[in-house]
Amino acid sequence: MSSRIYISLGSNIEPERYLKSGLSDLSYHFxxxxxxxxxxSEAVGFEGSxxxxxxxxVDTDLRIAEVVxxxxxxxxxxxxxxxAKKFAPRTLDLDLLLYDETVTLEPVxxxxxxxxxxxxxxxPMAELAPSLVHPIVKMSYETLWAEYDKAQQKLWPTPFSWSLPC
Incomplete structure (x- = not known):
């Protein structure tokens, strides 16, 4: 049975290149x-680009540990x-955010x-899945974003395009 997963992608070393590469890899696998x-956005937790x-x-038949x-x-x-340390520049960071409605501490x-x-x-979660409800706080991502203190982190949309490699 297939599960819906949400993945965070981030980069601050040649970020456009590595986001595109990460998307291509995810597309290949999923x-x-x-x-x-x-x-x-500005770096959070350290000084950096x-x-x-x-x-x-994406939808997947992989188990959580296999996805990670x-x-x-x-x-x-x-x-x-x-x-590499957690708060440092990186080429590509992929984090599993949600795996269906699963609430767990292991394997992540x-x-x-x-x-x-x-x-x-x-x-981006609120944009992609506005009506989806967070499995712990029981609020939609749209509502969570509406109530978020936007003064605490600077963030702005930026132009980006990606297409499947031929």
């Missing part, structure tokens, strides 16, 4: 992708260093806490 807009971020939704392992491989294939925390904390995750 097929059709539903994409949010791309948002530019601005990030490009977006959220993607695949994301790690895609990150590494795109130049992400194994063991779901839903991912960053959804409620970071504008660069919540705004």
């Amino acid at each position: 097929g059709d992708l539903s994409l949010s807009s791309v948002y530019e 601005n990030f490009l971020n977006m959220v993607v939704a 392992a695949l994301f790690k491989k895609i990150e590494q294939d795109n130049g992400r260093l194994v063991g 925390e779901l839903p991912r806490a960053e959804i409620l904390k970071n504008a660069f995750v919540l705004w």
Whole structure:
């Protein structure tokens, strides 16, 4: 049985190149992708170049642990260093945000806490799945974004285009 998953993509090292590469890799493994807009934001938690971020939704038959392992491989294939510290520049960051309505801490925390904390995750989630309800706080992403304190993080939509490689 297929599950709907939501994935956060982010990059601040050649970000347009690595977002496009990450999207191509996700398309190869999952097929059709539903994409949010791309948002530019200042680095959070460290001094660094601005990030490009977006959220993607796909359907998969993979289990959570298999999805997480695949994301790690895609990150590494795109130049992400194994063991790199959390708050540092990166070529590609893929995070599993939601796996259907699953609430768990293992093998990863779901839903991912960053959804409620970071504008660069919540705004694209609200755009992509406005009526979807967060499985813990029981509010739609549209409502969560409407109530979010937008003064705490600077974020703006940015032009971006991607198409499937031939």
